[in-house]
Amino acid sequence: MQTKPENDTDLRLKVNSETARLPWSELEKHFAQGNVVWVANELDLVEVAVRISHDDKPTIVQWMADCKVAKVSDQQASSWQAADASLWAVVVSPFILVQEEKPTRH
Template sequence: MSDNHTELLRAKINGETSRLPWKELQRFYAGGSVIVVNDTLDLVDVAVRIAQDDKNAVAQWMNDGLIARANDAQARAWLEADLSLWAVVVKPWILVQCEKMRNMH
């Protein structure tokens, strides 16, 4: 993809990223579509790579344990803490991140 297209996609995804209470995301978790992004990664960058179907980057992050489907322990802890997470939709996934996004692009 061209750099211009990537930058437009990045801007679009960044604009769609927001903090949401976990209780509003639980139904998506129940459907298996919530992906947790480690706070060492840039949530928008991960979303862009997934949207561009960058299989190599995604596979590497998965192998390194930096992205994974949310698990029951996380879901319970987030519910009990009444936590809000950074979230963005990249169909069919909802990417979430616990820590505040560091690099707003």
């Protein structure tokens, strides 16, 4: 029996606790293996991780169609390397989801 994502508090807490800021340099080897996935800032990184954990294909396909979730491009990787960027990251095996730091509102 599959739990409903809305009631998946334990998984959300687990994913949230496993989310960390990492320098791009620590993610490059995973990028080289094709396992790093970019998540647009308008999406919640934890929510995306939970949806992928549940294999919610319709939602994931829609996000990909809307260019909100995608494998990290060579251009993104180069710019993060040049900027010595630090990204929010969480593992949803075999992938590492990454998201740039959201701009703070003043």
